[in-house]
Amino acid sequence: MSKSYNFMDGMKAAIPVSLGYISIGAAFGIVAIAQGFSLWQVACLSIFLYAGSGQFIMIAMMAVHAPISIITLTIFFVNFRMFLQSLTATQIFPHQSLKSGIGMGTLMTDESFGLMVLEHATNTPITSFWMQGVNVMSYLTWILSTILGAAVGNLIPNPEQFGIDYALVAMFIGLLVLTLDSMVKNERLTVVLTVLFSTMLIYYLVGIVTSSYVAVLIATLIGALIGAVMSTPKETRKTEVI
Amino acid sequence: MYFYLALFFSVIVTWVPRISPFPLAKLIQFPAFFKRFLNYLSLSMMTSLMVSELLILHKNALPSFDGLRCVAMIPAMAVGYLRKSLMLAVVTGVMTMALLRLLVV
Numbered sequence: 001m002s003k004s005y006n007f008m009d010g011m012k013a014a015i016p017v018s019l020g021y022i023s024i025g026a027a028f029g030i031v032a033i034a035q036g037f038s039l040w041q042v043a044c045l046s047i048f049l050y051a052g053s054g055q056f057i058m059i060a061m062m063a064v065h066a067p068i069s070i071i072t073l074t075i076f077f078v079n080f081r082m083f084l085q086s087l088t089a090t091q092i093f094p095h096q097s098l099k100s101g102i103g104m105g106t107l108m109t110d111e112s113f114g115l116m117v118l119e120h121a122t123n124t125p126i127t128s129f130w131m132q133g134v135n136v137m138s139y140l141t142w143i144l145s146t147i148l149g150a151a152v153g154n155l156i157p158n159p160e161q162f163g164i165d166y167a168l169v170a171m172f173i174g175l176l177v178l179t180l181d182s183m184v185k186n187e188r189l190t191v192v193l194t195v196l197f198s199t200m201l202i203y204y205l206v207g208i209v210t211s212s213y214v215a216v217l218i219a220t221l222i223g224a225l226i227g228a229v230m231s232t233p234k235e236t237r238k239t240e241v242i
Numbered sequence: 243m244y245f246y247l248a249l250f251f252s253v254i255v256t257w258v259p260r261i262s263p264f265p266l267a268k269l270i271q272f273p274a275f276f277k278r279f280l281n282y283l284s285l286s287m288m289t290s291l292m293v294s295e296l297l298i299l300h301k302n303a304l305p306s307f308d309g310l311r312c313v314a315m316i317p318a319m320a321v322g323y324l325r326k327s328l329m330l331a332v333v334t335g336v337m338t339m340a341l342l343r344l345l346v347v
Binding site for chain 2: 016019020049051058065068072073081082087090094098102105108114115118160162164165166167168169171173174175179180181183196200204207209211221223225228231232
């Protein structure tokens with residue numbers, strides 16, 4: 001029974017991601033309406049910006065009429081991790097066409113990125129069609145749930161009561177556990193654990209002085225750098241790193 | 243007008259970094275060290291994203307832990323690991339959180 005990786009398989013693989021997006025997307029719609037944005041504006045943000053945390057930050061900043069230059073700079077910084085995610089995709093799919101790559105990059109998210117790296121670590125090679133399926137399913141779910149949240153969100157009195165807001169947190173927990181599980185099989189345990197704990201510590205310390213999205217970016221970069229340096233073969237270390 | 247201008251510029255600064263690696267990769271070969279960096283990137287990114295959901299940041303003070311979220315993490319983690327399933331991790335996490343809110347609040 002070998003696993004296949006066509007477009008439909010990708011859409012199915014994105015179901016846990018979609019569960020998370022339904023809750024956080026609906027929450028976005030509710031918050032945006034409460035801040036005075038229209039249904040149309042919610043749809044525009046989801047369709048064109050398509051960035052969870054970025055959208056929340058945008059409505060918060062626009063609600064207080066922050067200067068457009070400041071909004072733009074903030075969004076650039078918050079979303080810059082997507083550059084690194086797309087870079088990873090170019091290494092996983094080296095032979096895909098530019099058109100397919102641009103489509104993939106446009107719709108890549110933290111969660112679909114996590115799924116991609118995870119599936120890539122298994123032995124069967126994943127296809128770009130599979131990844132497009134994951135992305136399209138996530139994208140459609142996000143648009144629909146943000147619009148739905150904006151339209152009927154006020155009818156549900158207390159959604160937190162059902163724990164739905166925890167879906168996205170649980171997804172990161174699951175992604176991390178599964179990433180760890182596959183990495184300890186392929187990489188040295190000391191390196192994996194060092195990256196894990198140093199990233200946590202860096203986030204904790206950087207979080208004292210910056211906002212959470214800046215801390216995420218800095219901890220991610222330094223953590224991956226530590227992993228890269230530690231996994232450099234000894235004989236090439238001196239010449240290559242410096 | 244304000245809304246559309248803010249949206250336009252934000253879309254540009256989000257989309258260009260998102261897609262630029264694809265034409266870039268066609269033009270240059272990345273060095274081996276950079277590939278090792280990308281190899282550890284998903285681990286460090288998932289770690290910091292998860293921690294960011296569990297910690298509450300304060301200005302100029304040590305971050306504190308979100309107690310309920312940390313407790314609900316344990317069954318989600320255990321089920322995700324034992325059953326090797328993202329879906330079950332999500333469902334377990336949500337059900338635990340609902341239960342915790344029922345009991346605690």
